[in-house]
Amino acid sequence: MMKAQDIMTQDVVTIRGSATVAEAVKLMKEKGLRALVVNRRHDEDAYGIVTETDIIYKVAAYGSDPKKIRVYEIMTKPCIVVNPHLGVEYVARLFANTGIRRAPVIDGSLLGIISITDILRNSDFVEQPKAVYFEDQIQKAVEEARAICAEKGPTSRECAAAWDAVEELQAEASHQQARKPAKTAFDDYCKEHPEAAEARMYDV
Template sequence: MMQVKDIMTTTVVTIRGSASVAEAVELMKAKKLRALIVEPRSAQDPFGTITESDIVYNVAAFGHDPKKVRVYEVMTKPCITVYPELGVEYLARLFAQSRIRRAPVVDGQQLLGIVSISDILFKSDFVTLSKSLFLEDRIEAAREEARLICSEQGATSPACAAAWDVVEELQAETAHQREPEKQKNSLQNYCDANPEADECRIYED
């Protein structure tokens, strides 16, 4: 599975929280960006973001002067951050659950990049990812669930047996997918197209 570090954008544009919204807009225009990362004020201060939506919904919609409104007044802080080793599938799930479109990628207080839903769509391999890899994740999750059920209800309980049956079924499906497809010879291909031909008839004793 690809990770955030494989698809993130490493060139990140930041702005101070004390800057005006007008400055933020000019920076967005110049860099063709929809969001900026707000710099922490100290090592303990969390990261923030200011997006085009923040500006439109909180400044333009109320007729406020963007030269007088400060970034810290309309930004989102603290914002959701992600680690570079997070799997893309889990990143997508995080975005879906929190209804956000982008997040800073951090290692402690070090800003490494930014990742967005566009990165997931255009840079990740979720479209071409083989089903077998998805099944491996499901098998591991099923194993964990089976262990939990068996520890709670007993190793000889029907629920425990059923949980391990699920694991075995997933393993069987994975093994089936890994079996190489048998290539048909020229006679088999001919018989598929001409099943009534004499040489294609099967005689039983």
């Protein structure tokens, strides 16, 4: 499964919050960028981001002079950041839920920036859709759970643990697809072995 660090752009262009919007525009034009990460002022400070949308909506739309407006006046800070180990599909969902198009990739320090363009061009969501991936993993886990239960017995701890693993995968798949399954593989198994349900009633 691809992660943010696998598809992010590592060559990140940053700017000071005290820089003028005119300087930001010049830098964007020179580098062919749509956003700049705003540097932290110190180690405990948060990163910010200024985008072309910020400039157009907050400066150009009002006829303001970009030479007199500072980046910190229009930037978003703290901005939404992405962990480098976050799966690409979750990055896509984060973008969808928040309406953003790009975010810095940070793990203590700034590692890169990831955008919807990176997801479209560099990820494997076309070749390896995660729904298909989870279906394969769930099927393998179900087969393994049934084999363990056949060997150890439907009321054994090993059988219960195996079905726990299956349901964790099904829960992840449901979360990925934003829907709840009508029934689980364990529900089907319990129709054949009703006694198996009691083995999964753990003490809290």
